[in-house]
Amino acid sequence: MDTNLYKEEFLYARIAERFETQIENNILKTGDKLLSVRALSKEQGISISTAFKAYIELENKGYIEARAKSGYFVRYNPAKIPKSLDIPKMEASFENIGVDEILRMVYRTMSQEGVVKLSQAVPSSELIPIAKLAKVMMEAIRKSPTGCTGYEDIQGNVLLRKQIAKYAFSWNGNITENDVVTTQGCMEALVFCLQAVTEPGDTVAIDSPTYFGIFNIMKSLGLKVLEIPTDPNTGADLEYLEKAIEKIPIKACLFVTNFANPLGVLMPDHRKKQLVELLAKNQIPLIEDDIYGEMYFGKTRPKTCKSFDKEGLVMLCSSVSKTLAPGYRVGWCIPGKFTEKVISLKLIHSVSSATPTQAAIGLFFETGRYDLHMRKMRKALHTQCLRYIQSISDNFPKETKVSRPQGGYVLWIEMNKKVNAFELFQKAIKENISISPGQIFSTDARFTNYIRISFGTPYNEEIEKSLQKLGKLVQSMS
Numbered sequence: 283m284d285t286n287l288y289k290e291e292f293l294y295a296r297i298a299e300r301f302e303t304q305i306e307n308n309i310l311k312t313g314d315k316l317l318s319v320r321a322l323s324k325e326q327g328i329s330i331s332t333a334f335k336a337y338i339e340l341e342n343k344g345y346i347e348a349r350a351k352s353g354y355f356v357r358y359n360p361a362k363i364p365k366s367l368d369i370p371k372m373e374a375s376f377e378n379i380g381v382d383e384i385l386r387m388v389y390r391t392m393s394q395e396g397v398v399k400l401s402q403a404v405p406s407s408e409l410i411p412i413a414k415l416a417k418v419m420m421e422a423i424r425k426s427p428t429g430c431t432g433y434e435d436i437q438g439n440v441l442l443r444k445q446i447a448k449y450a451f452s453w454n455g456n457i458t459e460n461d462v463v464t465t466q467g468c469m470e471a472l473v474f475c476l477q478a479v480t481e482p483g484d485t486v487a488i489d490s491p492t493y494f495g496i497f498n499i500m501k502s503l504g505l506k507v508l509e510i511p512t513d514p515n516t517g518a519d520l521e522y523l524e525k526a527i528e529k530i531p532i533k534a535c536l537f538v539t540n541f542a543n544p545l546g547v548l549m550p551d552h553r554k555k556q557l558v559e560l561l562a563k564n565q566i567p568l569i570e571d572d573i574y575g576e577m578y579f580g581k582t583r584p585k586t587c588k589s590f591d592k593e594g595l596v597m598l599c600s601s602v603s604k605t606l607a608p609g610y611r612v613g614w615c616i617p618g619k620f621t622e623k624v625i626s627l628k629l630i631h632s633v634s635s636a637t638p639t640q641a642a643i644g645l646f647f648e649t650g651r652y653d654l655h656m657r658k659m660r661k662a663l664h665t666q667c668l669r670y671i672q673s674i675s676d677n678f679p680k681e682t683k684v685s686r687p688q689g690g691y692v693l694w695i696e697m698n699k700k701v702n703a704f705e706l707f708q709k710a711i712k713e714n715i716s717i718s719p720g721q722i723f724s725t726d727a728r729f730t731n732y733i734r735i736s737f738g739t740p741y742n743e744e745i746e747k748s749l750q751k752l753g754k755l756v757q758s759m760s
Contacts, residue, residue, distance in 0.1 A: 287530075294335035332674065341354075398748040403734075405691075418642050421642075431637070438463060442647070446647075476505070477503065489510075520553065523535075537587075538574070543732035546686070548688045554586070561595060597615060671684055673745075713748075
C-alpha cells in the first residue's frame with residue numbers, strides 16, 4: 283500500500299473517531315452544525331480530501347447527516363438509543379426440546395425468494411470477495427500436482443493448518459499445524475469435539491440463550507443440556523456454573539465466549555481465565571465455539587479461553603463460514619489433549635475434508651487477502667450494526683431494549699411482555715420479512731418476548747422499510 287495513502291486513511295479514521303466520542307458523550311448534540319469541510323481542513327491542518335473522508339465515515343455510520351446547501355449536522359442521539367438488555371436469572375432446565383416445529387418454520391423462510399432475511403446470521407454476498415475467491419480457487423487447483431482431485435491429508439490441508447496456527451498468534455495462541463484438525467464447517471468441529479469427550483446420556487453445560495443449532499447437535503448425540511444464564515456484559519454466569527458443578531455431573535461445557543449468538547456478548551478476558559481455571563480444577567473439557575472471534579469492532583482481536591489453557595482441556599472450534607465463504611464449508615478445531623481422538627472420529631465419519639476448498643482458503647490466508655478482506659468487513663459490519671440500532675430506536679416502541687454487540691452479526695431485542703415473538707414471526711413473514719423468534723434460543727422456549735435479527739446485509743432502503751414494518755407490527759402487539 284502507498285505510504286501516503288495509508289497515512290491519510292489512518293488520519294481520517296482518527297478524526298472521525300474523535301467526533302464519535304464527542305457525539306457519544308453528548309458534547310456535540312443532535313442538530314449541532316459541524317465545521318465545513320474546508321474549515322475542518324484548515325483547523326486540523328489536513329487536506330480537504332481527508333476532511334471529506336472523515337465526514338463520509340461519520341455519515342455512513344449514521345452519526346451525522348448532510349443537508350443540501352447547509353452543511354453537516356449531528357444526527358445521532360445517544361439518549362434515543364434503546365436501553366441495553368437485562369437478562370433474568372433462571373433455574374436449571376432439563377426439558378426436552380419443544381421448539382422443533384418453530385425451528386423448521388424459521389429454516390423454511392430462510393430459503394424463500396422475495397423474503398428479507400433478517401433471520402440469517404451470514405454475510406451478505408455484497409460483503410464477500412467472490413471474484414477473488416474464484417481466482418484463488420483456480421490458482422490452488424493449478425498449483426496442485428493432482429489438480430486437487432486426490433484425498434486430502436486426514437488431519438487436513440497442511441498449508442491451511444499452518445495459516446490457522448499463524449493466525450492464532452493474534453489471540454495469544456501458541457500452536458503449530460500439528461495441533462489443528464480441519465473439518466467441514468464449524469458444526470462438524472463441534473460434533474467431533476463433543477463425541478471425543480462425552481457419551482449419550484451425559485450432561486453438557488451451554489450458555490443461554492444460545493444458537494439453536496447447538497440444541498440439534500445435543501439431541502442428535504443423545505446428550506442432556508444444562509443451560510447457564512448469560513449476562514449481556516460478562517457472558518456465562520460462572521458463579522451459577524460453579525454451583526451446578528457441585529450438584530450435577532457435568533461432562534463438558536460448550537460456550538461461545540466472543541460475540542455469542544444471539545446476545546453478541548464478549549466475555550472479558552479475566553472471566554475467560556476464571557472459566558478455564560474453574561473447569562481445569564474439575565477436569566471438565568471446554569468446547570469453545572469461536573466462529574465470531576475475527577469479527578470484532580474494536581482495535582484488537584479478543585483473546586479466547588484457549589489463550590489461557592495450560593492443560594489442553596480447551597477445544598477451540600471455528601471456520602470461515604461467517605467471515606468469508608459459508609458455502610465452502612471450511613472449518614477446524616484445536617482439540618488440545620483430545621487431538622488424536624478427534625482425528626480418529628474424523629477418519630470414521632468423513633475420511634478427509636474437501637481438497638479444493640481447503641487449498642483455496644489456505645492460499646487466500648497465505649497471500650494476505652484474508653487480512654485485507656477482514657479489515658473491510660469489520661468496518662462494514664460495525665457501520666451496519668449502528669444503522670440497524672438507530673432504525674430500531676426510530677421505529678420500535680420506546681420500551682424496547684437492544685443488545686450492544688462489540689462484534690458479530692446479530693442484535694437481540696427485548697420487547698414488551700405482551701408481544702409473543704412467534705406470533706410476531708408469523709405476522710412478519712406475511713410482510714415478506716423473516717426474523718428469528720426468541721423461543722428457538724432455549725430448550726423450553728422461555729424467551730417469548732425476544733427476537734434476533736441479523737445486520738449482515740448492508741443497510742439500504744429495503745432494510746429500512748422492513749424495520750419500519752416490523753416496528754409497526756410490534757407497536758400493534760404491545
